[in-house]
Structures are given as C-alpha cells and as structure tokens.
Amino acid sequence: MLRGKAFKFGDDISTDLIVPGRLAHLRSNLPELAKHVLEDADPKFASKVKPGDFVVAGKNFGLGSSREHAPLVIKMAGVSAVLAKSAARIFFRNAINQGLPVLICDTDKISDGDELEVDLGAGVIKDLTNGAVLTSGRIPEVMLRILESGGLIPYVQRYGDIKL
Amino acid sequence: MGSTLAEKILSRNSGSAVRAGDIAVVPVDLAFVQDTTGPLTVRQFQASGLKRLANPKRTVLFLDHAAPSPRSEHSNDHLLMRRFAEEQGCLIFDVGDGVCHQIVAERLANPGEVIVGADSHSVTAGALGAFATGMGSTDVAIAMGLGKTWLRVPETMRILTTGKFPTGVFVKDLILHLIGKIGADGATYKSLEFGGDVVDGMGMPDRLTIANMAVEAGAKVGLFPSDRITESFLKKHGRGDKYIPLQPDQGATCETTIEVDVSKLEPTVSRPHTVDNVALARELKGTKIQQVFIGTCTNGRIEDLEVAAAILKGKERNSRTRLLIAPASRQVYLDAIEKGYIQTLVKAGALILPPGCAACLGLHQGILADGESCLSTANRNFKGRMGNTQSFIYLASPATAAASALAGEIVDPREVM
Numbered sequence A: 001m002l003r004g005k006a007f008k009f010g011d012d013i014s015t016d017l018i019v020p021g022r023l024a025h026l027r028s029n030l031p032e033l034a035k036h037v038l039e040d041a042d043p044k045f046a047s048k049v050k051p052g053d054f055v056v057a058g059k060n061f062g063l064g065s066s067r068e069h070a071p072l073v074i075k076m077a078g079v080s081a082v083l084a085k086s087a088a089r090i091f092f093r094n095a096i097n098q099g100l101p102v103l104i105c106d107t108d109k110i111s112d113g114d115e116l117e118v119d120l121g122a123g124v125i126k127d128l129t130n131g132a133v134l135t136s137g138r139i140p141e142v143m144l145r146i147l148e149s150g151g152l153i154p155y156v157q158r159y160g161d162i163k164l
Numbered sequence B: 001m002g003s004t005l006a007e008k009i010l011s012r013n014s015g016s017a018v019r020a021g022d023i024a025v026v027p028v029d030l031a032f033v034q035d036t037t038g039p040l041t042v043r044q045f046q047a048s049g050l051k052r053l054a055n056p057k058r059t060v061l062f063l064d065h066a067a068p069s070p071r072s073e074h075s076n077d078h079l080l081m082r083r084f085a086e087e088q089g090c091l092i093f094d095v096g097d098g099v100c101h102q103i104v105a106e107r108l109a110n111p112g113e114v115i116v117g118a119d120s121h122s123v124t125a126g127a128l129g130a131f132a133t134g135m136g137s138t139d140v141a142i143a144m145g146l147g148k149t150w151l152r153v154p155e156t157m158r159i160l161t162t163g164k165f166p167t168g169v170f171v172k173d174l175i176l177h178l179i180g181k182i183g184a185d186g187a188t189y190k191s192l193e194f195g196g197d198v199v200d201g202m203g204m205p206d207r208l209t210i211a212n213m214a215v216e217a218g219a220k221v222g223l224f225p226s227d228r229i230t231e232s233f234l235k236k237h238g239r240g241d242k243y244i245p246l247q248p249d250q251g252a253t254c255e256t257t258i259e260v261d262v263s264k265l266e267p268t269v270s271r272p273h274t275v276d277n278v279a280l281a282r283e284l285k286g287t288k289i290q291q292v293f294i295g296t297c298t299n300g301r302i303e304d305l306e307v308a309a310a311i312l313k314g315k316e317r318n319s320r321t322r323l324l325i326a327p328a329s330r331q332v333y334l335d336a337i338e339k340g341y342i343q344t345l346v347k348a349g350a351l352i353l354p355p356g357c358a359a360c361l362g363l364h365q366g367i368l369a370d371g372e373s374c375l376s377t378a379n380r381n382f383k384g385r386m387g388n389t390q391s392f393i394y395l396a397s398p399a400t401a402a403a404s405a406l407a408g409e410i411v412d413p414r415e416v417m
C-alpha cells in the first residue's frame, strides 16, 4: 500500500516540462538533473515533494519526446506513482521500464494536496481527504511482470528473455 | 477477415496471425539511438548483463541532436557512444551526417520491417511501410541485446485522403490540420494508416513528413502502404531488392476512418504551445516573428529547401527576422549546393546550420529570447521546446516559413507565390 500527498498538474504535461531539452547536458548526471524535475511546470515541485508522494495529472501526461529521463527523475524525486487521466504511450512504457507505476484514473476527483492511499495490486486509489474511491484500468500481463521485477533491466536479468 | 497494415507487418514478423489488442514478441530489424537518449541506452545495456549486440550491422548510433557539441558534457556523451560503437562493431553516424530519421529513411529502413528507435519521431520510417516506433532508452537497449521486443498490436485509425492540393498548400498543412481535428492525443496507442487517392500519388518526401508527425497525435505508428513509390525510392537509394508490396486488406477492421478532402485545405499554422492549437496562416497575419527555422526531420529535405529557395529567390529576409536553415542530412546539403539553393538562401539572408537537429530542441543554435516568436517547420511547439519557456513557437510548412521570413510576420504563402 502506497501513501502520500497529491501534487496536481494540468493536461498535456510534456516531457519538455518534466526534463527540458535545455538541460540535456545533465542527462549523464542524473542526481543533478533530478533537482530540476517538473521545473518548467511547477518551479517549486522539486523542493516540496517528499518520498512516497504522487504526481497527479490530467490527460496525455508525458507527451512528446521519448526521453526516459522523464519518468527516471520523477522516480528519483521519490514519487511512488503517477496518476493521470491518460498518459502518452512512450512515457507510459518508459515509466514501467523504470519501475514507476502509472495509474490511469479520473483524477478530477483529486485536489492538490490531498492525502492518497494507493493499492497497486488492486488498482484502487483512495482519496483520504475527500473520501473518493477511484479504480484504474488493467495493464498487460508483461507490464505487470516488469513492474513487479522493479523495471525492465531486473526483469531481463531474472527471466533472461521477453516472456509473454 | 482482412488485416490492417499494422496487423499485417506484426503477423509477418511474429510468425503468428495477430490482431489489434494482442501482444506480440517480434524480432527487431533495426534499432537505433541518438545522442540524448543513447548514453542512457549504453549504460542500461551494460547494466543488463547482455554482453554483445544481437545484430551489430543493424544497430545504429546517431550523433545529431547536439551536433557539433556545444559543451563538454555533450562531448563526453559523444565519446561514450563512439567507444561503444567501436567496441561492439555497430554503425555510427557522427556529427554532420544529419538527423537520424532522415538517414534511416535514406539508407536503412525497408518495408515490412520492425524498427525501434530511442526517439519519438522514429515513426518517420512508417512512410516506407515499416512498423517503426519510438521507445525509451531501456527498451531499445534490450532490443539491441536480445534482438527482439514486445509490442501491443495497435488499433487502427484510417485516414482517407481525396482531392487535389491547391497551390501553396502542402502535406504539412494536411498533417497540422488533421492533428488539429483529432487532437494531440487523438490517436494515442493507435496506428494511423494513410490511404486514398492523394496518398497513392504522394512522393516519399511528403510521406515522410506526414509519418513523422503521427506521434504528435499520440500514435504508435504512422503507416503508409508499400507501393511503386516506395519501390522507386528504394531503387534510387540503392536497395531496390528490399522492396515488398504491402497494402491493407479491403475488409480490414479500423476503429475509425477519417476522410480529408485536401482541396479544401489552406496554409495552416500550429500556435503555441500545443501542436493541435491550429489556425489558418491568413488568420494569424500580423503576428510578428523574430526567427524563422527551416529544417528538422519533418521538413529539412531537399524538396523543402527547394520550396523555400523558390520563394526567397532574388529577395531578402525582413531585417527584423533571423532566418536559420538546417539541411536534414549531409546528402540533402550536398544536393542543395549542387542545385544552387544554398546560394539563393544565403543571398536572401539565411544562416545555414550544420545538418542535424539544430535549433529544434533548444540545446544550441538558435535559442529564442524572452517574448520572442519563432516560426518553425519542425513538428513540436511545446513550451520551452526551443530552449526558453518565455518564448513562442509556431509550426508551418516551408512555404509559409519562407514567406513569413520575407514579411517579418506570419503570412499566407499564396500572397508571395
């Protein structure tokens, strides 16, 4: 069971807003890059977020570039899961490959600062502040196994192959 | 029951008949990375414990995004990638060779193949009838090591094109119009498959421009049939033997079909800060532009420079508007020199940037000042994309871009053509 605070973002948060191209020179210096996570969407986010908290967004979260550094720095900031109305395809896959869960649910029911409790296995999200209970859709079996392994690299180390 | 192009290619490659919604494990025919995703790919490959590339001759590293390197951090990333290429014996295209997607189209992609690239615009090769899609660094690292990947077979959104393009209206206007219509997430997870009379007669450069932008509607692939146009393109580039015909079946199940009559289109522009925020060029008349950028994997081909040169010939850019031009590849650059376009463009006041991504992604070469606007032929206008969150990016065709460089403001190119 995951528990933490919701940091609310709007629709169409692009990978440029999560890790801008102008900081591409920091991509081989991840601890430094992580200090700028979501900076162009909310300059204070990096200093406010605590381990276990959630990024809660509107539709099409993570659209744009294929840069895996986007979910990577969100995870490095201690975020335990991303909740969004929908997520861009490459971001979604990258997040799972980094072992960062993404739950698709009706995030309109969640306000900034709400306390959330998330049961990943059951796909159930409880907003402890307003009492709302949300459910998220299922993800393919192979993705569940990658997530359980902690990401694609540990998955391949464990299974030695891609198994359906 | 008939198959869509996506179902056909993935069935062919996975060795079993798959349908939309199925998960397939497929051999990867070509895997590539570029210099902002490549260093992480190299590190993930090393961390995975896989020692050798499954197929070094079909694994490619591109140094194109920070080319040439503007700072030591990028130089060190380049060094890491060059060393990896040497150690593994894979292909590498170095600084000055051009944008990865252009080189993949010119030299590497073939119809019916599965191609994965650690760059979202890897969809570009869908123009050649390849199932080409963008992934992240780790997915591509594993594809490079195992020689395969897993894919969910996408549902298909079919785009049926009819009519004839009016003068001054180009395929860039068509794709911007389409994204405006379906939205930046209108095709998320789907295969966008293009067909109809217009597509049947459409040259490969135009197909590449459209496929390139499929991802801006969220699509997993943007697929074109493989036909006589594909065949002649492959022949021209010395790999006619790689041609196979590919067409979707008549009775294929498409989730949606959208018809576009191109005769009704007008020069179209995406306004800041999303690609689907479209308007007609004439509606934006008077919008001052401090920089025009012609280039990128979307519109940096010889045909694009030809259009720009025709409009700018014998004229001069507006003195308040900088004009940056980056040929998409070394080959495009050479062709443009040979045809005299470079001379025309430089005389018109253009600055020619090295073949590569150049000003597209805001890490060097053409970063905007606070409050400035750029009209670009690229594919993406997100806030901060060109290096400054306080600036504004408009997207348009090379014709609209060239005409606007003359006017110093956004204009309908038909005014000067």
Ligand code: SF4
Binding pocket: B065, B099, B100, B101, B119, B121, B296, B297, B298, B356, B357, B360, B361, B378, B379
């Ligand atoms: S030209 Fe722009 S969109 Fe194309 S690969 Fe380079 S950075 Fe990406």
